[in-house]
Amino acid sequence: MDENFVNMDSRSSTRSRIPQGLAEMNSAKTNSRSGLKAPGFATSNIKPSSITKPTTAANATSKIPSGGPRQHGRTNSLSSSVSSRSTQPRTDTGSTFSQTVGASSRAPVSRPQTSMGTRRLGASSISRPKTSLDTHEEESPNSVLGKRKGTHHSYQALQVTPGSYDKHPHCTMEWTPSPSTSYTPDTIPDQQREVSLSSMMGKLSLQEPMDPPKPPTMLAKKPRKVPSRSMMARGPCHSKSTSLPSPSPSPSRPSSPKRGNKVIKPFLTKHSSVTACDDNRIQHFEDMFGAFYNKMSEVGQSSDAMKEAVNLYKTRVDELEKTREKLLEANCTLRIDLEAVKGKLSSTEAALRDSEREQEIAMDESEQRMRIEAETIRQESQKQIGNVLSEHQAEIQELRRRFESDLENERARVQREISQVNSQNALDSQRVQLEMVSKDREVEKLQRELRTAFADIESEKTRNRDLRSNLDTVSSNSVTLESSIRALKARVEFLESGSQEQSQAFERLQQQLEDALAETTEAKEKLLKEETLRRKLHNQVQELKGNIRVFCRVRPPLNSEPPSDVAQIVFPDDAEEGKEISVMGPEEKSSLGIVSRRNNAFSFDHVFGPESRNADVFDEISQLVQSALDGYNVCIFCYGQTGSGKTHTMSSQDGMIPRAVHQIYDTAKSLEEKGWTYTMEGNFVEVYNENLNDLLGKADELDKKKHEIRHDMQRCKTTITDVNTVTLDSPEMVETILKRAASNRSVAATKANERSSRSHSVFILRLIGQNSITGERSEGTLNLVDLAGSERLSHSGATGERLKETQNINRSLSCLGDVIGALGQGKEGGHIPYRNSKLTYLLQFSLGGNSKTLMFVMVSPLQAHLGETLTSLKFATKVHNTHIGTAKRVAKIQN
């Protein structure tokens, strides 16, 4: 049976599965449902050790009615029930124990087990006091049932509060194997309240003589240290007394108490040698003992009531046993029912599995059937689609045929319309062409008339010389004609009546007019031939003068240069041809010590003295500018040392470049009436350190941007990559160009004049002419070159950049001499070293061949520059002696 209870309680965790009836078998519920109440004395089995909070218990006890059982909240209903049956009077019936104690006192007190409950393993470290219904063997000694078996009996934990002692203090009783009683009267001093009454009572052995034996009460031990017996014996006035004499037994008191067979000695006797204070204390203890004895008598009476309660509980236990048996039977029935339900459940599951299997089979079959149907439907659909497609294709074919026939008809109609439009257009165009032809004819006629008129005017202007020679003849003819006219007039008058004669005269006059027109046309043709002849003769004249010509110019001394510094330079034929120059050399000392000066005479194509102006110089070179307009390549360059006047001659405001441009404009303008139209394009470049710079470009690109020279060998044309080309559409434009070039050079230079002295500047002017009358085309180039200073700098003195500049200048000038020398040798197909320097490569098509070259050798008048002057003149003489093209007079250097 116990096992069943344990099993049921152990299944409490699976309580939800237990039928309702079984769930009600929870111990606490069972107690409450059955209406049975635990006896209040069940808590009397609580051992002192199980009360963990004595203070709380004491408080609770103080509120319990005198003689009432001490119990915790779990047994509240039962305790109240028992209390009501207790023989002890109840002064407080309005509240149960649990209500009085409250939750705070419940926690530390171990929970009593019910008769139905099983001990929860490890649930709490606090042992649970056993109820009267608990049947566990190990707990039986302290339970009521255990007590019934008579193994152990104990009454413990009777606590008497000082305040309530005199009026039946509340007691909690517990059986102990060795009964002892302790009390603490509130009348004793504080330090004596600490005295354990039980220890005192142990000495008194009050239990033994009592009949029937009554459970001694014991004051609850406080957690404080219990004073020793000797301490208790000591009073406040005898703190040092070591022992107290036993009191003589009082007649009103029972005989000396015994514990077992042992007689306990009296606490104090009259024989004890005590003081008056001790007597008082003894008296007091005796009073207390009397009161305590009375109390114990009352407790014996309450013990009878408890026995009755025990009997009552036994009856209840029997009833509960019966109820338990009934519940076990119900449990068995429910188990059987459960087994039956389980059987039904398994059979239902089997049936469910079978039905599932059948369902699956049915599903498979239906799926297969559906698949077959879907396949059938798909095939039918495909057939239908095929039919529909074939129908649609047939319809499309039909539509296409219809559309093509419509298209064909439309195309034929459109073609007919096009042919009509074409024929109409052809007619219109024919008509327009006819109109154009007639218009062309009119234009031609007008042009002819215009040309005739122009030719007439031209012939009148240009035939002056021819006509002058014929003037006399024409005058005589005119006189003759006038006389003839007069005669004819007379004859007309005479023959007025004869129309035949008149018409004949008219025919003669017509004939004369036609003759005059023919003569005019002939004169015009003759004029054009004469222009061509002029060009040819001009070129021949230039060739006869030589394709390389050398002019020498001596600049005047500047204001800053004193006359004493001026060298002796004379111009022997200044008044005549002006081709010779004589320079007195520096002093030379002969081996005999004779100091002498040598006169150096040079002859060039022309020598300009210090008084000469740029205008004079240009008059001499204007023929070359005309050659450029006629389609020749012309190169004019200035050679000489720094400060000799090269820039002044070439690029100053009235220098060769502006003058050449102005002349070209003027000539081009005059040639317009002969059908010539000219386009002029200009470049201005610089050769510095064998690099090409664009002087019309940006100043900061100088010496950085790379330019290449490209030659068109077929057309003998030179181009430079990435240079600015300026169209000179007005003569003023040249000034802008020159200013821009000068500005760029000054930005690049660190000193004034430095850049122009250390680099070659080349102004390239391309002249493209087109004759609208004759259809002729000419393309000439005029190169105006300002060479770097030719002075021979000492290589040893120059370093770094200056040395590099000097080397480059010397090399390029030397190359120029080499090229001219090679050209002078005149070997056809001979090598001309144009590529040896940038300058000669750039001027390749302007040096040699049909090109015309003019070199100015500029001379400084200063004595200090005499050496360089002589060097320059000797170089110029070599150039002058070079024969390019036609035979040229040889001029020797006179020593």
Ligand SMILES: Nc1ncnc2c1ncn2[C@@H]1O[C@H](COP(=O)(O)OP(=O)(O)OP(=O)(O)O)[C@@H](O)[C@H]1O
């Ligand atoms: N024919 C001249 N009449 C008056 N002054 C002249 C003449 N020729 C040169 N000069 C003056 O002489 C000075 C030097 O002339 P210029 O600068 O033309 O020499 P350069 O040979 O071009 O020198 P660089 O090689 O440094 O360019 C200038 O002040 C210039 O005005």
